[in-house]
Amino acid sequence: MPYDGEYATYRPLHRISESQRVKNLLARSKLLETTRVTNVPRPVEAPAQASILPRFVLAIDGSYAEVDVKNGYPGAKVGYCTAASVLLDLHLIGELDAERPIDPVEFRKTEQAACIDAALPGSNVVTRRQNSARASFREELYDLFTDIVVDEDDRTNLLSTYEALLALKPTANPQHCPYKESHGCTSEFAIGRGCTTCPTCGRPVYSTDALRIHERFREVGTNGEAFGLVMQVLERLLAIHFLRCFERRNLLQRLTSLAFFIDGPLAAFGPPAWLSAAISRDLKRLNQKVQTATGHDLLILGIEKTGAFAEHFQEIDRMETPGQQLFSARQYMLLTDGYIKERVLYSDSHKRYGEDTYFGRKFFYKTQSGARIVASIPFLSNAQDTIDSDDISLYPQFATVCTLLDRLASSQYANAVSPLIAANAHAAIPLQLGSKVLTQLARMLLGTAGNGK
Ligand SMILES: [Zn+2]
Numbered sequence: 001m002p003y004d005g006e007y008a009t010y011r012p013l014h015r016i017s018e019s020q021r022v023k024n025l026l027a028r029s030k031l032l033e034t035t036r037v038t039n040v041p042r043p044v045e046a047p048a049q050a051s052i053l054p055r056f057v058l059a060i061d062g063s064y065a066e067v068d069v070k071n072g073y074p075g076a077k078v079g080y081c082t083a084a085s086v087l088l089d090l091h092l093i094g095e096l097d098a099e100r101p102i103d104p105v106e107f108r109k110t111e112q113a114a115c116i117d118a119a120l121p122g123s124n125v126v127t128r129r130q131n132s133a134r135a136s137f138r139e140e141l142y143d144l145f146t147d148i149v150v151d152e153d154d155r156t157n158l159l160s161t162y163e164a165l166l167a168l169k170p171t172a173n174p175q176h177c178p179y180k181e182s183h184g185c186t187s188e189f190a191i192g193r194g195c196t197t198c199p200t201c202g203r204p205v206y207s208t209d210a211l212r213i214h215e216r217f218r219e220v221g222t223n224g225e226a227f228g229l230v231m232q233v234l235e236r237l238l239a240i241h242f243l244r245c246f247e248r249r250n251l252l253q254r255l256t257s258l259a260f261f262i263d264g265p266l267a268a269f270g271p272p273a274w275l276s277a278a279i280s281r282d283l284k285r286l287n288q289k290v291q292t293a294t295g296h297d298l299l300i301l302g303i304e305k306t307g308a309f310a311e312h313f314q315e316i317d318r319m320e321t322p323g324q325q326l327f328s329a330r331q332y333m334l335l336t337d338g339y340i341k342e343r344v345l346y347s348d349s350h351k352r353y354g355e356d357t358y359f360g361r362k363f364f365y366k367t368q369s370g371a372r373i374v375a376s377i378p379f380l381s382n383a384q385d386t387i388d389s390d391d392i393s394l395y396p397q398f399a400t401v402c403t404l405l406d407r408l409a410s411s412q413y414a415n416a417v418s419p420l421i422a423a424n425a426h427a428a429i430p431l432q433l434g435s436k437v438l439t440q441l442a443r444m445l446l447g448t449a450g451n452g453k
Pocket residue numbers: 177178179185186187198199200201202203
């Protein structure tokens with residue numbers, strides 16, 4: 001067995017792709033024959049620009065890093081996960097548009113101010129009360145959810161939002177006791193709220209164990225996957241948590257002035273994928289209330305910076321004639337099930353693409369400035385919950401979504417979406433650490449705050 005990274009030193013990657021074994025494998029693999037393709041990309045003109053935009057955009061963006069620590073044990077690591085919430089004031093962006101380009105480094109500073117951050121045990125880090133790294137990781141994750149409070153007046157923690165979603169999880173598929181690997185407990189049960197015990201082995205079980213992230217936790221080696229899952233869950237839970245806090249404060253009718261941008265697709269992958277259906281149900285419930293109060297849908301957008309869909313968008317946009325592109329500015333394409341399965345991720349399954357993982361659907365959009373955006377919009381009603389139709393009238397907020405993307409995408413980073421938010425550095429309002437985030441948001445929405453500068 002070669003060591004990690006060894007291939008890179010003794011055989012360049014391009015030579016591997018030319019090797020006979022790789023060529024033979026490809027010869028046995030399906031090729032997309034463009035002559036037989038039935039789903040051709042058809043960009044459509046975006047709806048006319050919306051005249052009224054929400055004033056604020058709340059961007060939720062997580063990240064994680066795994067760092068080596070010294071505790072006397074070899075290979076000890078800690079995962080550092082953050083979820084930043086940054087509030088952008090579109091009025092300020094309007095004023096600053098003339099000053100582009102804006103320094104993204106400045107933006108990073110404001111992002112730090114709005115972080116929820118957490119250090120979680122990695123391999124070979126065992127907390128005092130526990131006897132394994134995995135058990136430590138589970139307990140710390142539960143404590144983290146317990147500790148996250150965004151509203152100083154209400155003090156409802158992230159755990160309560162999580163447990164409200166957990167209550168929507170079907171109990172038909174009980175899960176393994178979290179001590180299966182470590183202690184051989186074979187019990188299977190549905191995990192409930194709070195801290196309980198396994199009915200067979202009697203060891204402590206946390207409600208957050210239902211996320212099953214610990215099943216991807218490795219006692220030895222790196223835990224990028226587990227920390228990545230924590231971050232993914234945090235970002236999505238935070239968005240729902242904010243909405244539920246607004247609901248408790250009777251502020252849902254103010255949400256027409258706020259749009260949510262979430263990093264990544266509107267989906268939950270891996271062991272916590274069940275969250276997707278629960279989030280979808282709760283979003284539909286919340287949206288119903290917002291609709292009743294305002295006559296509008298919630299504005300939520302997931303933005304994907306990389307991956308198969310971003311690659312595919314780039315590829316179809318490139319025309320044979322140099323300098324020509326398939327998508328003109330302000331054109332979009334709503335991706336259907338048939339298109340995705342034929343053109344992006346091959347599948348002959350009858351099951352809808354992303355059925356178990358997505359609570360929204362994807363579209364491609366080329367902004368006014370020419371940036372290619374891969375985004376998803378949520379299913380906010382049962383009628384919207386389809387990816388067979390490409391009828392955009394199902395999503396009445398789409399004109400606003402496109403206009404928002406026109407405003408926020410940066411021309412200087414065309415085709416690289418990552419600085420979407422960063423480019424607007426100087427318009428970012430740094431939210432205070434911890435429990436005051438919602439208090440400040442509420443103040444903004446009620447229009448009692450200054451412009452945050
Ligand atoms: Zn057990």
